[in-house]
Amino acid sequence: MTAAARLHVVAGILRDAAGRVLVTRRPAGRHLEGLWEFPGGKLEPGEAPLAGLARELAEELGIQVREAWPLIAVPWDYPERRILLDVWEVRRHEGRPRPREGQALAWVRREALAGLAMPPADRPVLGALALPDLYLVTPPQLRDEAALRAGLEKALARGVRLVQLRLPGAAEATVRRLAAAARTLCRAAGARLLVNGDPALAEAVGADGVHLSASWLRRLEARPLPAPQLVGASCHDRAELARARAIGADFAVLSPVRPTPSHPDAPALGWSRFAHLARGAGLPVYALGGVGPADLARARHAGARGIAAIRALWP
Numbered sequence: 001m002t003a004a005a006r007l008h009v010v011a012g013i014l015r016d017a018a019g020r021v022l023v024t025r026r027p028a029g030r031h032l033e034g035l036w037e038f039p040g041g042k043l044e045p046g047e048a049p050l051a052g053l054a055r056e057l058a059e060e061l062g063i064q065v066r067e068a069w070p071l072i073a074v075p076w077d078y079p080e081r082r083i084l085l086d087v088w089e090v091r092r093h094e095g096r097p098r099p100r101e102g103q104a105l106a107w108v109r110r111e112a113l114a115g116l117a118m119p120p121a122d123r124p125v126l127g128a129l130a131l132p133d134l135y136l137v138t139p140p141q142l143r144d145e146a147a148l149r150a151g152l153e154k155a156l157a158r159g160v161r162l163v164q165l166r167l168p169g170a171a172e173a174t175v176r177r178l179a180a181a182a183r184t185l186c187r188a189a190g191a192r193l194l195v196n197g198d199p200a201l202a203e204a205v206g207a208d209g210v211h212l213s214a215s216w217l218r219r220l221e222a223r224p225l226p227a228p229q230l231v232g233a234s235c236h237d238r239a240e241l242a243r244a245r246a247i248g249a250d251f252a253v254l255s256p257v258r259p260t261p262s263h264p265d266a267p268a269l270g271w272s273r274f275a276h277l278a279r280g281a282g283l284p285v286y287a288l289g290g291v292g293p294a295d296l297a298r299a300r301h302a303g304a305r306g307i308a309a310i311r312a313l314w315p
């Protein structure tokens with residue numbers, strides 16, 4: 001069966017002023033009855049996803065969607081049906097959500113969603129929601145511990161919550177020393193630290209996970225570290241994204257979106273190619289390569305989970 005044969009389901013993430021997320025409970029007598037879900041439903045034939053989302057949320061909640069961007073599209077096979085769960089974050093809407101179909105409705109803190117009984121297809125959606133918008137990658141030539149501390153402290157103070165320590169060509173002792181320093185700072189700020197390279201080394205230094213280079217990604221048959229440790233992967237094309245999803249990576253970084261001084265010869269994807277690849281990836285994708293925080297809205301409309309950067313995020 002091809003992707004086109006899947007039942008295309010659109011669902012929306014709505015937040016209240018306190019940042020809590022809206023979930024509704026599937027009524028008795030329907031598929032997966034009694035489970036909590038994100039409001040939404042099946043697309044009608046020929047309907048565009050955003051139009052379908054607006055229709056479903058008007059029908060179920062009585063609200064008007066004004067702006068939304070894609071979060072993640074999860075292909076999922078239930079024994080009785082195959083779906084593409086296409087989840088959007090609603091940025092702006094009008095009206096206060098009311099249960100128009102007799103369904104129970106609850107606003108839940110993002111951290112508490114994992115404790116709800118939700119359909120299994122929603123697991124990757126919770127993973128995407130738990131990731132931050134910005135992903136800092138440390139500068140490749142960095143070897144000095146004081147410089148690392150100074151840069152990291154500033155970046156963390158500015159709100160960075162996910163950091164990749166990337167030290168290409170560094171000796172293992174250097175990786176261990178710098179990772180220990182970075183780990184202390186990241187922990188104190190509530191940020192997660194991933195180490196680029198060998199998963200065993202990332203685990204040994206007490207990082208929160210590993211970031212796989214494309215060559216590590218090629219070598220692995222399965223996810224190298226169990227959850228809740230994070231596994232990220234560097235990807236440049238559709239095949240690498242498919243591999244990242246196949247081994248169960250938590251997210252991918254897709255590059256280069258734009259030409260960068262560090263990789264002047266690598267052909268840039270551009271936003272439309274990025275959007276095309278990110279859309280079908282089935283896992284959260286960060287945009288990397290000549291992008292910065294100023295590109296966040298554009299990246300999110302193109303289906304990115306967020307932006308990853310060295311220069312634009314390193315103070």
Ligand SMILES: Nc1nc2c([nH]c(=O)n2[C@@H]2O[C@H](COP(=O)(O)OP(=O)(O)OP(=O)(O)O)[C@@H](O)[C@H]2O)c(=O)[nH]1
Pocket residue numbers: 009010011030031032036037038039040041042081083085119120121122
């Ligand atoms: N809306 C929504 N549907 C989900 C989620 N997760 C998930 O697996 N689904 C599945 O996607 C499909 C949603 O379509 P729907 O809401 O129109 O469900 P339905 O078949 O009960 O509707 P119907 O009674 O009108 O035919 C169902 O199979 C549902 O189990 C989710 O978070 N939100």
Ligand SMILES: [Mg+2]
Pocket residue numbers: 039040041042
């Ligand atoms: Mg529905």
